Amino acid sequence: MQRKAYVSGTAALLAALLAGCTSGSGSGGSTDDANRGQAGTATAAAQPGKYDTLPEPCGALSHSTLDSLLPGIKQITDEEQREKAYEGDATVTFDTDRKAGCRWKVESTDATDHLFVDFERVVSYDNSVSDDAQAQELFAEKQTAADLPEPSASASSPDSGSNAASAADVSSSPDPGSSPSSTPSSSASSSITPSALQPRTLSDLGDEAFLNDVVSGSGSTVQQRTVTVAFRTSNVIVTIEYAEQPVTVGVVPDSEEMQGRARNLASKLADVLGG
Structure with missing residues (x-):
């Protein structure tokens, strides 16, 4: 009986760790996406000039x-x-x-x-x-x-x-x-x-x-x-x-x-x- 209880506790601990890793990677991914979005909106390309060619x-x-x-x-x-x-x-x-x-x-x-x-x-x-x-x-x-x-x-x-x-x-x-x-x-x-x-x-x-x-x-x-x-x-x-x-x-x-x-x-x- 004691051995069975030990195994069950170990399984529970592993499940908790796995859940934590999954949760952490998910929140980290959303943070990276947010940063990328902010970087994209912070730098706006300046307007090009009127001319893209020259006369001869x-x-x-x-x-x-x-x-x-x-x-x-x-x-x-x-x-x-x-x-x-x-x-x-x-x-x-x-x-x-x-x-x-x-x-x-x-x-x-x-x-x-x-x-x-x-x-x-x-x-x-x-x-x-x-x-x-x-x-x-x-x-x-x-x-x-x-x-x-x-x-x-x-x-x-x-x-x-x-x-x-x-x-x-x-x-x-x-x-x-x-x-x-x-x-x-x-x-x-x-x-x-x-x-x-x-x-x-x-x-x-x-x-x-x-x-x-x-x-x-x-x-x-x-x-x-x-x-x-x-x-x-x-x-x-x-x-x-x-x-x-x-x-x-x-x-x-x-x-x-x-x-x-x-x-x-x-x-x-x-x-x-x-x-």
């Missing part, structure tokens, strides 16, 4: 647009060479949906003109940072690197007043390609003050934009002017570099005319992006 920059510019920026194209008599000049040279890239660019270099009787157009589509690899926010940060770094001067007291606010009106007139007027930007009359007839043409931010292009204008060289050497216009639309950053180097020492390319051409091109590229 060498084909984004019409012949008339290139004629206005690169007057020497019309002076090329050989038809095959002229068509090659229109085509430009695509920059090397490993993913044309992330970064794409094109360069043109054309000589004329008065100057050599350079044009570079670059598209960059920004993608954030941080789920908590949107593509737009990442692009905004990169654009801020680009603008800081340009080291734009503080607006002068005599100049109006960026792209306001007479400066905006004149820039609009340049953009809407017929292509000025037939008139070399280095002609003295261009500077003499300018209606915009130098302070209004200084490097500055732009308020009427994309989500944010800036313009830089730099002259290299001195009066005793050939001077080259380079106008840069950069703008951001959602998660795409567009950069235009437009440079002109006259053949004559002492001649400085006209700032107003070159800025007008570069801004006109920027507006057209913004239309291509639909932004």
